[in-house]
Every structure is written in C-alpha cells, then in structure tokens.
Amino acid sequence: MSGKEVSPEFDFTAFTELLDDRASNITMGVVLTIVAVVLTYTTVDLANLNEEVRGLVDGDNNWDVSFEIQSMTFQETIVMVDGEQRQLDFDVDQSDLPEGFRVGQIRATVSYGETSGLPADPADSVAANVLQTDMQAQWNDNNNTLSGSSNDATDIELILRTHPGFTGQSVNATGINEYQVLQPWLIEGFGTGTFSVVVELNTQSPPFLNDSDEEIVVNVEVVMFKPSATPT
Amino acid sequence: MATESLAPVAAITDLILGTLTIILANRAVNHDQHKRFTALLFGWTFIFIGAYYMIISLIELQYPDGVFGWSLIQFGTFAPTSDGTFDALVFMLYGLQAGINILTLALALHLPFDLGAGRGWNSAIIGGVGAYCIVMPIVILFGGFSITVIQSLMIFATAAIWTMIYIRGIVAELVNGDEEARSASKGAGLLLIAFYSGTMIWWLSTVMLANNEWFSGVIAQMSESSSIFYLLGVETLWVAGLMPLMVVFLGEGYRTFKKGSSLLSVVIFVVAVIGFINYFIDIAVSDILVSCYETECQELPAAYRVWETLTTGVLSFLFVPMLFVYILIQYRLIDTSLDENRNLLRMMILLLLLIVSSSFIEMIQSLIPVPQMVTASLLAIAVAFFIGWEERITGWFVNESTDGKIVSGDDILTQSFSKFTVLMSIVLIYIIAISWLFAAMGVGA
Numbered sequence: 001m002s003g004k005e006v007s008p009e010f011d012f013t014a015f016t017e018l019l020d021d022r023a024s025n026i027t028m029g030v031v032l033t034i035v036a037v038v039l040t041y042t043t044v045d046l047a048n049l050n051e052e053v054r055g056l057v058d059g060d061n062n063w064d065v066s067f068e069i070q071s072m073t074f075q076e077t078i079v080m081v082d083g084e085q086r087q088l089d090f091d092v093d094q095s096d097l098p099e100g101f102r103v104g105q106i107r108a109t110v111s112y113g114e115t116s117g118l119p120a121d122p123a124d125s126v127a128a129n130v131l132q133t134d135m136q137a138q139w140n141d142n143n144n145t146l147s148g149s150s151n152d153a154t155d156i157e158l159i160l161r162t163h164p165g166f167t168g169q170s171v172n173a174t175g176i177n178e179y180q181v182l183q184p185w186l187i188e189g190f191g192t193g194t195f196s197v198v199v200e201l202n203t204q205s206p207p208f209l210n211d212s213d214e215e216i217v218v219n220v221e222v223v224m225f226k227p228s229a230t231p232t
Numbered sequence: 233m234a235t236e237s238l239a240p241v242a243a244i245t246d247l248i249l250g251t252l253t254i255i256l257a258n259r260a261v262n263h264d265q266h267k268r269f270t271a272l273l274f275g276w277t278f279i280f281i282g283a284y285y286m287i288i289s290l291i292e293l294q295y296p297d298g299v300f301g302w303s304l305i306q307f308g309t310f311a312p313t314s315d316g317t318f319d320a321l322v323f324m325l326y327g328l329q330a331g332i333n334i335l336t337l338a339l340a341l342h343l344p345f346d347l348g349a350g351r352g353w354n355s356a357i358i359g360g361v362g363a364y365c366i367v368m369p370i371v372i373l374f375g376g377f378s379i380t381v382i383q384s385l386m387i388f389a390t391a392a393i394w395t396m397i398y399i400r401g402i403v404a405e406l407v408n409g410d411e412e413a414r415s416a417s418k419g420a421g422l423l424l425i426a427f428y429s430g431t432m433i434w435w436l437s438t439v440m441l442a443n444n445e446w447f448s449g450v451i452a453q454m455s456e457s458s459s460i461f462y463l464l465g466v467e468t469l470w471v472a473g474l475m476p477l478m479v480v481f482l483g484e485g486y487r488t489f490k491k492g493s494s495l496l497s498v499v500i501f502v503v504a505v506i507g508f509i510n511y512f513i514d515i516a517v518s519d520i521l522v523s524c525y526e527t528e529c530q531e532l533p534a535a536y537r538v539w540e541t542l543t544t545g546v547l548s549f550l551f552v553p554m555l556f557v558y559i560l561i562q563y564r565l566i567d568t569s570l571d572e573n574r575n576l577l578r579m580m581i582l583l584l585l586l587i588v589s590s591s592f593i594e595m596i597q598s599l600i601p602v603p604q605m606v607t608a609s610l611l612a613i614a615v616a617f618f619i620g621w622e623e624r625i626t627g628w629f630v631n632e633s634t635d636g637k638i639v640s641g642d643d644i645l646t647q648s649f650s651k652f653t654v655l656m657s658i659v660l661i662y663i664i665a666i667s668w669l670f671a672a673m674g675v676g677a
Contacts, residue, residue: 007349007350007351008350008351009350009351009352010348010349010350010352010353010356011348011349011350011353012347012348012349013349014345014346014347014348014349015347015348018396018397018400019396021400021403021404023403023407024396024399024400024403024404027399027403028395028396028399031395031399031475031478031479032392034478035471035474035475038438038439038471038474039464039467039468039471042438042441042443042444042467042470042471043460043463043464043467045441045444046444046447046448046463046466046467047460047463049444049445049447049448049451050448050451050457050458050463052448053448053451053452054451054457056452057452058457176452177527179527180527
C-alpha cells in the first residue's frame with residue numbers, strides 16, 4: 001500500500017465549515033424564515049391578481065352599449081322671394097352639450113305651406129340641402145340625406161350622421177372592460193361646429209295672379225347621446 | 233425626451249474586459265490555480281453579459297419602435313413574431329441568460345472561497361456549466377419560454393450562498409472579533425451587489441406588492457393563464473434580490489455604526505435608497521402600470537424613463553463592470569505582480585474609467601440640455617484627471633490588501649484552462665446557431 005494520500009473525488013469540507021457556526025446559522029435561519037413568509041404572501045397576492053386579470057381578459061367580453069338620448073333644437077323662420085337661395089347657419093358649440101354627451105346626428109326639417117291666400121294657388125317648390133362645412137361628421141355615410149325638395153308643401157327631412165356608427169339604437173361590442181368598450185363612443189369633436197342648410201324657393205302662381213314669396217320654417221334637431229355599457 | 237441607451241457602452245466594456253480577463257487568466261501560469269480558474273469564470277461571465285447587451289443594442293437599433301422589456305427574457309413572456317431575425321435575437325438572449333445564470337452559480341461556488349474540492353470538483357463544474365448551457369436553451373425554446381422562470385431557483389440558490397458567506401463573515405468580524413473575516417463578507421457583499429442590484433433596487437416594491445401590480449399588467453398581455461409554479465418562480469426572482477439587500481443593509485448598517493463606513497456600506501445604502509424611492513415612483517405611476525387591463529395601455533412618463541436610466545441604467549451598465557474589475561483585482565484573481573500584466577491591467581482600468589465617464593457625460597447631455605462645449609470640457613477634465621492620477625487610481629484598485637488571501641481552493645489541471653476556454657467558445661457559437669436555426673423553423677410560433 002502506498003503511503004501517498006489520494007485526494008477524494010469530491011470534498012465538501014469547505015461547505016460544511018461554512019455551516020458550522022451557530023450564530024451564523026441562526027441568523028441565516030431567521031433570514032430564510034422571513035424570505036419564506038415574504039415569498040408566500042407575495043405569491044398568494046400575485047395568484048389573486050392573476051385570477052382577477054385573467055377573469056377580465058378571458059371572461060365573457062360581450063357588452064351591450066345603450067345610449068341615453070337628449071336633443072337640442074334650433075328653429076328659424078324666414079320669408080323668401082321667388083328664385084331666392086339662402087344659407088342658414090346653426091352653430092353647435094362643445095360647451096352647449098350636457099356633461100358626458102356627444103353629438104350623434106343632426107336632423108333638419110324644412111317646412112312650409114301655401115300662404116298666399118290666392119285661389120287655386122298651387123304649392124311652391126322648395127329645395128334644401130346640407131352644405132358640407134368644417135364640422136367633423138360622417139359626410140359620406142350612406143344613411144345621410146343631405147338634400148331634398150318638395151313641391152307639394154310636405155316637409156323636407158334632412159339628416160347628417162355625425163358620430164361614427166351612431167344610429168340611436170343599442171349596439172353589441174366586445175372588450176375586456178367598460179372603459180375600452182366605451183372608448184369609440186367617447187371621442188369628442190364630432191358634430192360640433194357650423195351646420196349649414198341652403199334653402200331655395202321657386203314659387204308657383206295661379207294664372208293671372210302673382211305669388212312672389214313664401215314663409216319657410218327650418219327646424220334643426222341636434223341628437224345627443226350618452227353611452228353606457230352593460231355586460232351581456 | 234429621448235434618452236441615450238447605455239446598453240452598447242456596457243456591451244463594449246464587458247466584451248473588452250472579458251477578453252482581457254481571459255488573456256490574463258490563461259497567461260498567468262505561475263499564479264494560484266484556483267484564482268486563475270475563478271478569473272476565467274469571471275472572464276466568461278463578462279463575455280456572456282457583453283454579448284447579451286450587444287444583442288439588446290442590436291434590437292434597439294434595428295427595431296426602435298418595438299416594445300422590448302426586461303420581463304420578456306427574465307420571465308419568459310415572449311411570444312414569437314413573424315420576424316425571423318427578431319425571434320433569433322431573442323432566442324439568443326434566452327441562451328445567454330442561461331449561460332450567465334450557471335456561470336454566476338459556478339462563481340458562487342468558487343469565490344470568495346472554494347466550497348468544494350477534490351479530483352473531480354472542477355471537472356464537474358466545467359461539465360455542469362457546459363451541459364447546462366447546451367440543454368437549458370433548448371428546454372426554454374421548446375418548453376414555451378415561460379419555463380425559463382425555473383432558473384429563479386438557481387438564481388436564488390446563488391444569492392443564498394453569497395448571503396450565507398456574508399453572514400458568516402460579518403458575524404465572525406463583529407461578534408468574534410476576527411478582522412480577517414471582513415474579506416469574506418466584503419467579497420460576498422460586493423458580488424451580491426454586482427449580480428443582484430437589478431432586483432435589489434425594487435426591494436420595497438417587492439415587500440409592498442407594487443411589483444405584483446406591475447406584473448399584473450404583464451399577465452394581462454399573456455395569451456394564457458399562468459400556473460402557480462410560474463408565479464412562484466416570478467416571486468422567487470424578486471426575493472433573490474430582497475434577501476441579500478436586507479442582510480447586507482443590516483449588516484453594513486451595524487458595521488458602519490461600530491467601525492465606520494466602507495465602499496460596500498456606501499454602495500448598499502445607495503441601492504437601498506434607490507429602492508425606497510422606486511416604490512413611491514411605482515405608486516405614482518400605478519394607474520399606468522395597470523392601464524392595459526383597467527383602461528387602455530398608456531406610455532410611462534418621460535420623467536420615469538430619465539429616472540430609470542439614471543438609476544438602473546447607470547448601476548447595471550456602468551457601475552457593475554467597475555465593481556467586477558475591483559473584485560477581480562482586489563481579490564488577486566489576476567496576477568498583478570508581473571510587469572506585462574500590470575500594463576494590461578492599467579490599460580483595462582483606464583479604458584473602463586474613460587468609457588464610463590464619457591458615456592455618463594453623453595447620457596447627461598441627452599437628458600438635460602447642456603451645450604456640447606461644456607460636456608466636451610468636462611470630458612477633457614476627466615481625461616486629464618485620469619492620466620494625471622493614473623498611478624494613484626491603479627494603486628487604489630491594486631492596493632495591498634489581505635482580501636486576496638481568503639480566495640483559496642484546490643489545484644486544477646493545467647490543460648483544463650484551455651479546455652474550458654474552448655468549451656465556452658463552442659457554447660457561444662452553439663447558442664447563436666440554434667437560435668438562428670429554430671427561429672427560422674418557427675419554433676414557439
């Protein structure tokens with residue numbers, strides 16, 4: 001047998017020496033206990049948060065968006081002469097809107113009758129159209145009616161949709177929370193500015209009599225909405 | 233306000249320091265074998281950290297509009313994109329992160345002193361590092377990325393080893409009056425700060441659950457619900473920073489009261505104060521942190537980015553490399569007695585100081601509108617100072633301390649040095665190759 005000492009394959013004496021001091025071990029024990037407590041409560045808190053967040057993200061994300069409707073109206077009565085064309089401007093200011101409301105659409109009704117009093121006087125001919133202004137609105141929406149005419153004294157109905165997607169009816173939406181669902185309906189700026197209606201009159205007179213003017217009433221209704229969302 | 237990224241600076245600094253350290257470790261044939269091997273481990277840690285920051289810099293350069301957060305790698309929240317190059321770069325980061333983790337554990341088993349010995353000890357370390365670097369990246373890429381948090385256990389174990397060494401050293405010094413034990417506690421404390429300062433500066437946010445609030449925003453963007461084990465892994469990582477901070481802060485607080493301040497005590501107090509402030513910053517921006525699921529995702533304010541750059545950025549990118557060099561020299565891991573080594577060492581220190589000071593000045597310029605002439609003058613002053621005081625600065629790094637005596641361990645076969653260098657070079661190439669390969673194959677998509 002050789003007298004030379006063969007070193008072992010692995011020797012963890014240094015590691016065991018590290019753990020042979022009672023005061024250090026107690027200190028480390030206290031530290032590890034505190035660490036275990038912190039690890040437990042932070043993990044439980046994160047697990048609860050995870051459940052809450054996944055509930056929002058993965059949950060049923062269908063919402064019903066409904067609208068509380070209010071209106072603001074303008075009326076203008078004018079007397080026009082034969083062949084006259086007149087532009088009427090209606091200013092809708094952001095400060096005129098109630099808190100939380102946006103402008104959904106603007107309706108204009110042009111009304112008139114035959115007021116000459118002449119016998120057998122036929123109704124005059126009136127044409128009306130909405131002039132495109134700087135107002136932010138859905139000017140190319142297929143559901144708009146931006147021009148119309150009448151020669152039998154029936155009302156001319158014009159409509160301009162201002163807020164994207166607004167029809168006045170409730171809509172379905174998807175999103176992880178109410179805030180995100182309502183975002184498209186909370187955009188400000190649509191429907192404020194100048195709304196202009198151009199009215200043109202062509203009078204119709206009975207034979208040998210002269211009907212040269214007419215009284216025309218323009219009613220403008222600004223339809224405003226306040227959205228709210230409920231999960232379905 | 234756009235802030236300059238410090239990642240490229242850290243990449244260059246770490247890669248240069250890594251190369252110099254490996255050269256010095258391989259060259260010092262007459263130096264203590266254990267110290268040489270520890271220096272080699274340090275050198276490769278530098279290289280891996282440098283490569284990691286280099287890829288971060290590439291991503292920042294190539295994808296400036298992309299959102300690339302720390303949690304993407306550390307907590308495995310990455311979801312592959314359709315961009316193969318981007319995916320490949322992120323895959324590399326996962327591989328490099330695994331390499332850094334195992335090299336750090338290997339360092340903890342060797343520094344301040346060797347916790348193991350025997351004929352097979354160093355071979356087992358080399359084999360373990362190699363095997364881990366080969367297997368772990370594959371496990372992460374094919375295991376769905378989030379499995380990377382399993383490494384939190386290893387990160388915690390590494391912190392626990394150094395924390396225990398710190399406690400042992402500080403108790404021996406302050407309770408038993410063993411003055412030489414300070415070398416162990418100082419070494420362990422500095423290593424803990426060097427490797428864990430990134431999580432240490434969120435210590436109060438960990439305790440007060442503000443980190444969880446932040447992470448809930450990350451969870452909201454993940455495609456699947458996370459298991460309790462994953463969440464435990466996330467918390468373990470935070471606690472791996474909290475535990476050493478708590479211990480070193482209390483230990484250094486008591487030591488400062490008894491014996492006065494030291495480099496370690498000053499640094500740990502600064503880190504603790506940053507962590508204290510960070511919690512209140514978390515509170516200030518809490519609405520933004522949870523905005524992704526409570527309202528809609530919002531950007532953090534510019535002031536937050538400035539603070540993050542000045543604290544986390546400066547600490548991780550500029551201060552940590554200096555700390556590494558200080559440890560490397562103070563604990564005599566590289567032989568500073570030879571003239572040729574001393575010249576290389578002087579070059580290393582000057583290079584480090586100049587890179588750090590010039591980057592810091594550039595960063596300040598990007599944050600506050602200081603005229604270029606002023607910052608150029610400041611840099612000139614710094615250069616003059618470093619050249620004029622070069623001897624003294626190098627002397628401060630290489631001062632005659634007894635710290636080096638504590639670093640002890642058994643011998644290692646001479647050929648193991650070159651084998652380890654070859655092995656780590658192959659590992660580096662392997663990580664790059666498999667990342668390109670699997671990104672091109674659409675792994676994880």
